[in-house]
Amino acid sequence: MLRNKSVTIDKLKTAINPVSDDIYRLKGFIVANNDIYYIDYSDSGWEVTLAPQSVQETSVSVIINGENRKKVVEHFQSLNLV
Numbered sequence: 001m002l003r004n005k006s007v008t009i010d011k012l013k014t015a016i017n018p019v020s021d022d023i024y025r026l027k028g029f030i031v032a033n034n035d036i037y038y039i040d041y042s043d044s045g046w047e048v049t050l051a052p053q054s055v056q057e058t059s060v061s062v063i064i065n066g067e068n069r070k071k072v073v074e075h076f077q078s079l080n081l082v
Helices: 009-022 066-078
Strands: 023-032 035-042 045-050 059-064
Touching: 009 023, 009 035, 009 066, 059 066
Parallel strands: none
Antiparallel strands: 023 035, 023 059, 035 045
């Protein structure tokens, strides 16, 4: 799970590029521009939509290829995302 509260949509998209082949799914809610957005990433691409006002908590979950889990986690750690 990504825990950095200061991540932006663009930063997250850039962070995924080097490890995108190892990420099956990424989804959750982040704060950007003082609003909360729902984000969903898979091989199909990105979906980014403004979240309903009822959403108050933010977190992002990532499903990673098990063989390369360590590489992906270390990559996110190096970017201070976990």
